[in-house]
Amino acid sequence: GGNGESIRTGMSEEAIRLAFLDNLFYVQGRFLEVASLDDKYKALAYTVRDRLLHRWVSTIRTYQQAxxxxxxxxxxxxxxxxFMGLNLLNMGIEEPTRKALQSLGIDLESLIAYEQxxxxxxxxxxxxxxxxxxxxxxxxxxxxxxxxxxxxxxxxxxxxxxxxxxxxxxxxxxxxxxxxxxxxxxxxxxxxxxxxxxxxxxxxxxxxxxxxxxxxxxxxxxxxxxxxxxxxxxxxxxxxxxxxxxxxxxxxxxxxxxxxxxxxxxxxxxxxxxxxxxxxxxxxxxxxxxxxxxxxxxxxxxxxxxxxxxxxxxxxxxxxxxxxxxxxxxxxxxxxxxxxxxxxxxxxxxxxxxxxxxxxxxxxxxxxxxxxxPIPLFQSLLPRHLEIIYEINSRFLDEVRQRYPFDPDRAQRLSIIDETLPRHVRMAHxxxxxxxxxxxxxxxxxxxxxxxxxxxxxxxxxxxxxxxxNGVTPRRFMLLSNPGLGSLLNETLGHGWETDLEQLRGLEAHADDPAFQERWRQVKRQRKEALAGEVHKLCGIDITPTSLYDVQVKRIHEYKRQHLNLLHIITLYNRIKRNPALDIVPRTFIFGGKSAPGYAMAKLIIRLINAVAEMVNRDRDVAGRLKVVFLPNFSVKLGQWVYPAADISQQISTAGKEASGTGNMKFSMNGALTIGTLDGANVEIREDVGAENFFLFGLDADAVSHTLANGYRPWDYYNANQELKDVIDLIASGFFAHGDRSLFQPLVDHLLQHDSYLLLADYADYIACQDQVSAAYRDPQRWTRMSILNVARIGKFSSDRTIAEYCRDIWKVQPVPVKLD
Ligand code: 26V
CATH class of the missing domain: 3.40.50.2000 (Glycogen Phosphorylase B;)
Incomplete structure (x- = not known):
């Protein structure tokens, strides 16, 4: 290799170029002129992997000794x-690699984009x-x-x-x-x-x-x-x-x-x-x-x-x-x-x-x-394990009965075996x-x-x-997916924040600086344009980067309430239809997420999102003001385009149902503002970024359980709120199904008769809160300040903090630094 560096381990542009060509030739059996995208991707992957294996060997040696x-x-x-982008970034060879490939006429981004x-x-x-x-x-x-x-x-x-x-x-x-x-x-x-x-x-x-x-x-x-x-x-x-x-x-x-x-x-x-x-x-x-x-x-x-x-x-x-x-x-x-x-x-x-x-x-x-x-299944697959579980349980229940001699039900409740027929093994127990x-x-x-x-x-x-x-890694979800933000943070704070996210606090001093605010908006604008390009490629829809990007990406589930988001979209649609001259903040609603294949209601929600998108996107009356996009096949890779581009992050689960959420953190780290309930980690995000920088709505977990316990009647909410009634009636009328009243009937019926996730109870507050969002967005200085403060105060939600706590409180493990051999 050049400069005495090894072709397997060298980190310079020259060493990487030689290694790439070497792997292309000897691993892929190709030369540059005939290499496919796959060949080039693999040649680079092997180049990176060689350098990984080098560090891996040093790690194993260190662990063997210590x-x-x-x-x-x-x-x-x-x-x-x-893996490609993150490994390059973590190894610190993104730039020499980009240059090495450039000199061969290859665009690094295209290889990164190719990876499945x-x-x-x-x-x-x-x-x-x-x-x-x-x-x-x-x-x-x-x-x-x-x-x-x-x-x-x-x-x-x-x-x-x-x-x-x-x-x-x-x-x-x-x-x-x-x-x-x-x-x-x-x-x-x-x-x-x-x-x-x-x-x-x-x-x-x-x-x-x-x-x-x-x-x-x-x-x-x-x-x-x-x-x-x-x-x-x-x-x-x-x-x-x-x-x-x-x-x-x-x-x-x-x-x-x-x-x-x-x-x-x-x-x-x-x-x-x-x-x-x-x-x-x-x-x-x-x-x-x-x-x-x-x-x-x-x-x-x-x-x-x-x-x-x-x-x-x-x-x-x-x-x-x-x-x-x-x-x-x-x-x-x-x-x-x-x-x-x-x-x-x-x-x-x-x-x-x-x-x-x-x-x-x-x-x-x-x-x-x-x-x-079920016990018979367990028995037939794992007969020895069942014996051991019975023994664990019998000794455990002896202890329980001794602790609570006058409470025979308690042993039943605590037992590993659910004795209500058919009998089951409870894995959580x-x-x-x-x-x-x-x-x-x-x-x-x-x-x-x-x-x-x-x-x-x-x-x-x-x-x-x-x-x-919970926490999320700022390397993948800030540095890698939002390089513009990374550069601005490096310039403003220096290095160090990437592995010590509390250092983002330093941004607070710049929250009202107009020049800094302008650069902040430029970073966001650039990611919104990039996402617009992806949306065009994936669904052929053109979205406008000057509109407010209002995003909900996560698995589709009734408790996550993607359909509450839809009730808001249809509310805005109805408002414009009734008053075509209405002055509203233009919004692009972006959805993404998979439904379990057997979950009929979740699949129906996907259909309704797409049906609303179809009606809204082709309606001249709302053009330039409302657009709805469902991104197919949401993934980590797609998320890297989405999180940095969002203005609003929707975290609207029924309070008490979402254990934590982690998308909420990824959005906030990239300067999106949250509209959310007091659920999961939203509670702590709001505490840290400040209530004035978070759009809160809805019942809290206590109110949810009380509402359900006291005989909740969704009909009452429907009858009491004209906008809500109009929205539900429009869905029920077949308006979004070419006149077919039956398609979305299960969804409407469920909302009016059961509504187990309290959409109707939260509707009015949600709509009012969304109106607050629009009002805030009309004031760019105020919005940008809120956005900067969200990032400045999100440090707790780095997974480094989470893992440090697991190490200290549960695992009792210490760092073991590794030197490169
Ligand atoms: C499983 C099932 C199975 C039966 C039907 C309904 C249902 C709903 C959810 C689940 C997933 C359970 C485990 C899980 O994925 N939990 C998620 O874990 C994340 C990381 O801690 C957390 O951020 C999410 O809030 C939580 O839903």
Missing amino acids: NPRTVCYLSAEYLPGP EPGLGNGGLGRLAACFMDSLATLQIPATSYGIRYEFGIFQQDIRNGEQVETTDNWLHYGNPWEVRRPQISYDVKIGGHTEHYTNEQGLHRVRWVPHETFRGVAIDTPILGHDVNTVNLMRLWRAEAAEALDFHAFNEGDYYGAVLREVRSETISKVLYPNDAPEIGKRLRLLQQHFFVTCSLQDMMRVHRTTGMPIERFHEKFTVQLNDTHPAIAVAELMRLLLDNHHLDWDTAWHVTRHTFAYTNHTLLPEALEKW LACIGSFAINGVAELHSQLLKETVLRDFYELWPEKFQNKT
């Missing part, structure tokens, strides 16, 4: 987003896990993130005739340059069959699990680099394969096709991600997936633990294991099984290790979202009993957890309960 306490994050979902992201998650929970990986590496914490390498991630969403149509996400089709398969790191996964209890030669009780089938999980690793450090942690995902490459017995019997087919079947375990936010879906395979990745991960930790020479009784000193919701909660029973049946620990020792290993994060209060498995810490993801959520779904556990063990308010 034998540090290590965090293991267990999550069924990860949404890391595209791993959609290995549904929404907030999977994205949170990815932000945590970013912060763990940046804070130099030894950590491994374990999960499932789904062959098909979250479905791709197309919109056809206004409807969501799902197609498979074949993200591995062209290969994935960021992962490294580790065939030597693989473990047996047993399922089904029965258990045999016997006494061994020494007269000791032993249990043998004789499975019906055995699979293998193979490790596939992705390096995760921190910002401005050499720490590279691992995301280790498990892929299911056949126990043996070919079933030789069957092969010898002449059953060649039978043998090959068995291999196909075993791979189905890691085939596809389940949509987790629709009730009642294909149960068996999902439980299998959970057991599959949990047993592989725990066996992997035990392998590493063995290399330290520490006795197995001290497993919990080496590892601390975080359960991301109940999806990995089977780990409590699985660790017990490994310790009892493989390591022959006695029950009390095994239980001591287990209870000191796990901590559990709850991510939802919705009762229908709490995981439970297993997680609570098997963990030393339990946390919610925002102050309000943690409080409500203690008062509602986990109340009995809180009364039993108040010391276990904590709050850890």
Whole structure:
């Protein structure tokens, strides 16, 4: 390489250019003149990966020598987003790379735009896990993130005739340059069959699990680099394969096709991600997936633990294991099984290790979202685990009865087994009993957890309960997706804010400076133009950057109330239709988000958004004043275009239903103002940015539960509010369905008869609040000041702060700096 730099590790423009050409030639087998976009993308990806592997090796060496306490994050979902841009940024080689490619006539942005992201998650929970990986590496914490390498991630969403149509996400089709398969790191996964209890030669009780089938999980690793450090942690995902490459017995019997087919079947375990936010879906395979990745991960930790020479009784000193919701909660029973049946620990020792290993994060209060498995299913797949769970439960309930001798119902309520027929295993109870810490993801959520779904556990063990308010990474969601803002912040504050977000406070001094305000508006304007370009490409709709961009992007769910947003849009539409000369602030409403394939009401909401868009966008009377866009296939990648371009962020869930939200933070970090309810992390965002810089409306969580408890009557609101009545009547009339009154009738009926999420109760306040938004937007100085103050005071919501709190209060781990070899 040039200047004595290695072609594999050099960081100069020259070294990167040589490395790129080298990889193009020797990995892709191409030369520049005939290389496709895919070839060039891969050549650059391998160039970056070489440099990652260099740091990875140094990290592993450091960890081997220091034998540090290590965090293991267990999550069924990860949404890391595209890797290229972030790795370049974290390594600090964006500029030399851009120049190296430029000299070859290649545009870096086009390669970054080409990357398809791993959609290995549904929404907030999977994205949170990815932000945590970013912060763990940046804070130099030894950590491994374990999960499932789904062959098909979250479905791709197309919109056809206004409807969501799902197609498979074949993200591995062209290969994935960021992962490294580790065939030597693989473990047996047993399922089904029965258990045999016997006494061994020494007269000791032993249990043998004789499975019906055995699979293998193979490790596939992705390096995760921190910002401005050499720490590279691992995301280790498990892929299911056949126990043996070919079933030789069957092969010898002449059953060649039978043998090959068995291999196909075993791979189905890691085939596809389940949509987790629709009730009642294909149960068996999902439980299998959970057991599959949990047993592989725990066996992997035990392998590493063995290399330290520490006795197995001290497993919990080496590892601390975080359960991301109940999806990995089977780990409590699985660790017990490994310790009892493989390591022959006695029950009390095994239980001591287990209870000191796990901590559990709850991510939802919705009762229908709490995981439970029918006993017959559980029994047939995991007979040994069920035995262990019964034993854990029986000892636990003995304790409970002793604590509360005059309260027999309490044991029923606390039991891992839901005894109401058909009987179920309650995974949240297993997680609570098997963990030393339990946390919610925002102050309000943690409080409500203690008062509602986990109340009995809180009364039993108040010391276990904590709050850890979510955060998001400012590297991906500010620096990478909003480079203009990044430059302005660097110029104004210097470097340092990227990894210490409280430093943004320094912006307060500039909030009223007209010159600074003007530059602030320019940054926003430029991102609005960029988004307009993407919107044009994706849906062929032209949007106007001078209009107010009013954005709601998140999974489609009734509790998130995308349809409340629609009621406002239709209200504005009606106002203009009644008074065509009306002077209103021009708005562009932007929606994005997927519905679970089986969630009929969510799909109907998507149809209504698109139907309203169709009517509004083609109506000459409202042209230049209202526009509605539904962005298909919302993703991390699309989010990077959307968050920086928003003026208003809609966080309008029914109070008490959204555990935290994390999109709310991403918007606010990019200078959008929030219109929101007192729900999830909105409460804390508002506290920090200041009530005067936040558009609050609606019932709070207490008022919501009282309203519902006292016989809520949506009809009364409908009859009392003429604008609301007009809006509902217009939908019911078939106006948005070419005269078909039946299409949206289920939605209208539900609102008028049940309205479980209190849209009608919150409508008037929401509309009034939106009018306040418009008034504020008419005053650019006031608006810009509010926007600057939002960014200045958003520091708490960096995932670095969240992770530092987990490290201090739950994991008890310390940074381990890594030097580059
Ligand atoms: C699951 C289900 C399953 C049954 C039907 C309804 C339903 C609704 C939601 C869910 C998701 C539960 C777990 C989850 O994804 N929670 C999200 O976690 C984020 C990260 O903590 C948090 O910001 C979101 O508020 C929370 O919804």
